[in-house]
Amino acid sequence: MxxxxxxxxxxxxxxxxxxxxxxxxxxxxxxxxxxxxxxxxxxxxxxxxxxxxxxxxxxxxxxxxxxxxxxxxxxxxxxxxxxxxxxxxxxxxxxxxxxxxxxxxxxxxxxxxxxxxxxxxxxxxxxxxxxxxxxxxxxxxxxxxxxxxxxxxxxxxxxxxxxxxxxAPFRLTASGISDLMGKYTALLDWRISHILTGEYLCEAIYDLELEAVREVELVLDNIKTGDPESMEKLMYALILSGLAMQMAGNSRPASGAEHHVSHLWEMEIINDYIDALHGEKVSVGLILCLEYYEKIKEAVQAKTCKVIDGRAYETELLKQTFGKKGMYELALEENDPNLMEELSLKDLEEKLPEIANEIEKLPDSKKMQKLLSDAGCITTMEQLGLSEEKKELTLRLCPYVRRRLTLLRLSKNLSFPGSLYG
Ligand SMILES: [Zn+2]
Ligand SMILES: [Zn+2]
Known part of the structure; x- marks a missing residue:
């Protein structure tokens, strides 16, 4: 084509x-x-x-x-x-x-x-x-x-x-599938930031990308058997994702908290080197984010989600982690000025139902995990050789790897049963 x-x-x-x-x-x-x-x-x-x-x-x-x-x-x-x-x-x-x-x-x-x-x-x-x-x-x-x-x-x-x-070796293709499915949380993060801060969002790009991701989701079985037409659909969606970045002028349509998880592990701040492909790490990042976002949604719906002030940098945490690798200053440099400095907590509180509504549109974390693992993709930290014990620290720390507002970063202001904060 x-x-x-x-x-x-x-x-x-x-x-x-x-x-x-x-x-x-x-x-x-x-x-x-x-x-x-x-x-x-x-x-x-x-x-x-x-x-x-x-x-x-x-x-x-x-x-x-x-x-x-x-x-x-x-x-x-x-x-x-x-x-x-x-x-x-x-x-x-x-x-x-x-x-x-x-x-x-x-x-x-x-x-x-x-x-x-x-x-x-x-x-x-x-x-x-x-x-x-x-x-x-x-x-x-x-x-x-x-x-x-x-x-x-x-x-x-x-x-x-x-x-x-x-x-290509199937492992590479599987990694591409995962990178693509990661667009679900990337797009969600973009939407949430748009809702809260008025960050530029192009609906045409958003729709184009979501449509391509869904198309591929429907043919995952055929990709596994190497059907050329389905492989071309995957390639098209991946290329489209790159075009979307060009159209938006940054990687916003293609990279959100799920990529920050992957980047954190690549930086080896809290773990040793992981011998895994980009998409494999994004895959696990996607599942971790979907799970946490679901908890936020459930808490908002159950009215057990409280807004707290988590806008300031977690200086101690950053010192104990990035600092131990001699990267404390670099982390601060990447994050300045603080993305959440101007965030109004009142706004956040008011917009919680709208945020929950957006999370509702995401695929269910368990279903996504099954879908990906049936398609031959990696979905757990264990498969990456990482201890599940690092999950919470990963979720807390990864928003600092890139100066980009995600729901995961915003969730530092949210306290609820099972939350990482407050
Ligand atoms: Zn990627
Ligand atoms: Zn546009």
Missing amino acids: VVEMERFSGACTCGREHEITVKAVWIEAGAVTKLDKLLKQYSFPVIICDENTKRAALPFMKNYFETLEVLTVTGEDIHANDIFVDQVEKKLSEKADCLLAVGSGTVHDLTRYTAYQRGIEFISIPTAASVDGFVSSVAAMTWHGMKKALTAKAPRYVLADTDIFKN
Whole structure:
């Protein structure tokens, strides 16, 4: 399928002109052959890949691997961080005027960041439907230990070749499913912040994204059996999520508290290194957030939810956790000025029924857990090698990893039976 880009750019009912820098997206078998034509406009295209993604793409891109310059990122445990950015920067020819990201999330983040730094274009060739970041204009990076969303470049073209990505190891596809289902809480967080602070929210983006997530939810069984059409639906929804970020101008439509859980674990503040994929961590984050949000909803409905003043930073907690890793100052820097400084507790109290109403629209946590685990996804902390005892600390701490208002951050002002506060 060719994704109609006109649908996504231009004047919108939200009052903004949405800007999409991606010129064309193909999601189909044989999509990589479009390169023949596309590459004519560049004089020195360079393929960026790692050993695994090269192996996956090689049978379908043999001529390109033979004729173009290839930069293979090497090393143990390749990540999107300052160390590997450095490696790419050092290996990359000065003459490069277009980069071809052949890989999954990490290769894309390294490529988009480098393309931005060099001021050149890049073409995305995803080798797995594993993350939603392919068309994003920000790179999810670990920069000197802190998780950062750094300004980067969106691809000019996306060539998602079904022949390549449908054969990816299922674990990668499962991770993509989880990353996508995480949009449920990401969108909820966006809505709640909009309700409470008037933060910009575009209904068109919101609906587009929710619709794509629901479409995929209906075909999870077929994805498990590798049905190409259903795999393409997953890839489409993931790419759409990236387009949504471009339209909104930030990652708001795609990343909320469920991602903050994942980021906290990636930062290794309260745990050791977890050998898991992005989507696998988001998956567990999603279930934890759904469970806690359900408790909030039930308490509001039972009128046992009290508003307390939890707006100030939990300084002691931050010192004992981030501080022990020498990251107390960094955490404060990320959070300043305090997102909840201006929050009116009276407003929060008044809007509780509306908030509960929104939570009601989320999928049930138990049903989501079953759905994901039936689809072959990870859903528990135990599966990640994390003790369940860290659940409460994770939920308390993760809102500090990114300066973004979520219901989880707001819940520091809510006391109810089973709540973490008050
Ligand atoms: Zn809009
Ligand atoms: Zn994600």
